[in-house]
Amino acid sequence: MDNKEQYRVNKEPFYQAQRDEIKLYEAAYAARLPVMVKGPTGCGKSRFIEYMAWKLNKPLITVACNEDMTASDLVGRYLLDANGTRWLDGPLTTAARIGAICYLDEIVEARQDTTVVIHPLTDHRRTLPLDKKGELIEAHPDFQLVISYNPGYQSLMKDLKQSTKQRFTAFDFDYPDAKVEAKILGKEAGIEMDLAMKLVKVGRAARNLKGHGLDEGISTRLLVYAATLIKGGVEAKAACRMAMVRPITDDADIRDTLDHAIDATFV
């Protein structure tokens, strides 16, 4: 049981609901439907899942997906041992065994042949065959699969197969509207509403440039960083440049425009 405890979310994470997503998620969990969360980077997808795990009081196993990840990284593999070989469960298998919420972050980064291993877990079967080991795992009744991805990066190469997509219920996340976002900044970094509104304004300016030289706008996460820096005593303009402009672009024109937005907003 110790294994299960370590995955539990013990402290309430701060999450600002934007609409009725909490209620909907609870409904999806009650039916153990797989969930997909979409949205731009840093808009609160992972935080939402963490919050829900806390709220439902279920363990949460997070896997950050990447291109080199293989099916055995999810399911498990044989390792060499003093007595020959030993089987080690992967995170997906562990989650299915202990009844955790398994969260595959940025699923499109994984190759498509890797993602198909989740298929049997996501339909009525709720099983996971470990063909190398010759075992068929029945998923724990509490087990739920959640995936997230960022449609912004979508390219020809990085998209989910239809057969994968159609196994999930989905939430579409976006950056919250200005007031809510400012509230989040205030709560997360402990800054004044007035300052938070200014930061949000600069953030919006960058989001308007998405697709015109910027792949992604300034995320809420970066706004929180900037707010934290300011709270820590850094001068506001410098903090904005450091946390919000320099990370997202190398394009001199965009940098100039955003720097100007900062100068025009903070006096």
Next chain:
Amino acid sequence: MVTQTADIPEELRPYWDSLSCGFPRVAEVFPDCMRAALVTLSAGGVATYIEHASFLGKMGRGAEPILIFLEEWPEIAKSVGEQALPDIMAFIHRMWKSPNGKAIVPFLQSLPVAARRFHSFEQLHDYLDIALDLMERTTGSVHGIHQTFPSPGLPEMFKKISVLLAKLSLVGLKNWVDYGVRYYDDHPDRQIDYFSLQLADSQAVLQRERHGTLMTDNERKLSMYLRGLWQDEDMLIPYSGAFDELRKVIPYYDKQGIRLPDVYDDSNGITGLERYRATLAHMVGHRRWTIAIIADNMSPFQRMAAEFFEDSRVEYLAMSEYPGLRRIFMALHPIPDENACDPEKESGVRHRLTMMSRAILDPQHPYKNPNVIEFAKRFHEMMQQGESSTQEIADLAIAFVTRTRRQSDQLAKTHFKDTVVDYRDDNRQMWKFIEEGDEEEAFDEPRKIEPGEEIKGLPPRHYHEWDYNTHNYRPDWVSVYEGLHPSGKASDIDRLLEKHAALAKRLKKMLDLLKPQNKVRIRYQEEGSELDLDVALRSLIDYRSGVQPDPRINMNHRNDGRNIAVMLLLDLSASLNEKAVGSEQTILELSQEAVSLLAWAIEKLGDPFAIAGFYSNTRHDVRYLHIKGYSEKWDDEVKGRLAAMEAGYSTRMGAAMRHASHYLEKQQADKRLMLILTDGEPADIDSKDGRILIEDARQAVKELDRKGIYAYCINLDPKADEYVADIFGRQYTIIDHVESLPERLPELFISITK
């Protein structure tokens, strides 16, 4: 001739006598000029003034030089100092002794402008040096010893000096003059056109050398500014007052887009770019918050006042959005002096309104006028309530006009000093007119626009050309016209391919080896997707027998794709029609065979590729002919175009490469390869210096490199060693036996891309 000396006052008579001038027109103006001179010049200065004026009068160039000198010198001396005179006179002496006497009058006329611009003796001196340099280099001679022809460009430059100096610094002027002398030295008519700013070249260089922030350089930043900060977007169109002295460029916007001045100098600590942003912020303010109101019921004054107040309102709203704008607006908005305008003598409408606008913008304004203070207060109270509206603000403006009206507002002479707020637009969008004009009715048929001639082909694209002499580009020098290559019979190409069937077979084997193999196994990995059984067993045996086992028992897969975009650029110049040495075929025919085989080979490999040919007939007519585009398949249509390949004219390689790179760089590929198949050095009939086009091609290769394009030259000229390395570095092959081309070309391609 009788001199009208009777009118010369007694006290000035000694000066008049020493001037000893017989022109009646001089006598008319002499007393006034002399009095001005006595006030501004020192005693010694007056003496030399008379002395040099006397010389100018006797030069044999009529009364004009002495008249200009007498009138203008005291003013000039005031701004650049009297010590400039010897230099000026020395220059005039040189012009007088050379065939350039005709330029003396324009020169003297240019002096006041130059002096106003320079304010210092040193700068004026530099200006004289530039003029002298121009004169020396363009004054022609027949036999090399005596200068016999006047410089065609010199007087023209003097005539244009006010335009030139308004835009160029001295260094810029020098570069501009240099350029003209270098390229139009041997063509007097063109030289005149250049120096009188009639040539496109001349204006292009002027634009390049001018000071200030050009809109075209910052267009992307500005549209980002619009989009990012204001969620607005529109075409930004530069418009120029460049060659017009009187017209002031006022920004405006209409259905076509936002018009901005083509250049802004820095002003009052605000950079040109920030001025553009201020202008845009102001216009966006109008676009957001101004609702057009009906103009017909308002007098011109009322309309003007409404415009000023509305400008203030949209700026107020813009500043509450972005408070940082205040600093820029404050620096750019003029501060008219409260007492500058004398309401008895001139109309103070603009002056009052500008003070009003300043008072609204600047809480620390210096004005004491109670009306200004009261209306500023009323304005701010109104804005406290919310956004207000154009109509409401117009009512406030009318109240202001009514309160402050004066009889003298009707005067024709208007006080303009410090009343132009140059980042504001002309407010044409603020008004609705119910009646078109004051006329009773217009009976003219609305003029029909004649349908223009149908445009054939695409408009030319202009490219710079590198000049190694100046280490600079000649702006928009080459015009490239592109079009589809005419079509011929596709079966010809199929026949050629059949002829080389044996070679094709051999190539196919090589190609199969090159075919992308998508999965590559990487063994000996500590972490990997699968257990590599061979290695694992070996490790286990090692382990059991007590030896340190190898932990790298897994294996992985790697995707190994081939991702190359190819552009094949064919030189179609006339020399291709020659017979290849030791062969019955022309080089053109051999090229055709080679290109067909290569195209077939690349198609087999599946790399995206395009084929284009080029030839040139002077810089004004470079032809770029598409034979195969990236989206086309290697089909009969393409083969037909290839079959119709013809050769003619010259080889202006640089422009063709630049144009081809324009297409190649848009291809999404890891590697971009440009193959250039040519049979000789770059040359064109309008280029006397053979080196220029070689150096230009070399520069073009460097540009390609910067864009991530790998250029490779296949040269059929046995003597190519002399130049090809200069252009392509080590990226070239010379094929001596042209008849082997069909074989060598695909092989070469394969070896380059392996």
